[in-house]
Amino acid sequence: MATQDKILTVSQIAKFFGVxxxxxxxxxxxxxxxxxxxxxxxxxxxxxxxxMIHQKIHSPKAQEKLF
Incomplete structure (x- = not known):
C-alpha cells in the first residue's frame, strides 16, 4: 500500500525556514x-x-560557496 505524501501549509514552511x-x-x-x-x-x-532543498544544496553554486 502506498503512503500519502504529507502536505505542508504556509505556516509550517514559514516556521521551518524561520521567515x-x-x-x-x-x-x-x-x-x-x-x-x-x-x-x-x-x-x-x-x-x-x-x-528542492536537496537540489539547492547539491547545485554547483552551493558547492562553490563551500570552498
Missing part, C-alpha cells in the same frame, strides 16, 4: 517553492520541498 508567512506566500507566487493552491491556500508537498 514570515508573507515571505512564503511571495516565494509561492514567484515560483520559488514547488507549491500549489487549494482554494486560496498555498500548499507544498513535503517530498517536493525535500527534493
Amino acid at each position: 514570515s508567512q508573507k515571505t512564503v506566500w511571495e516565494w509561492c507566487k514567484k515560483g520559488l517553492l514547488p507549491a500549489f493552491k487549494i482554494g486560496k491556500d498555498w500548499k507544498i508537498r513535503q517530498s517536493d520541498l525535500q527534493k
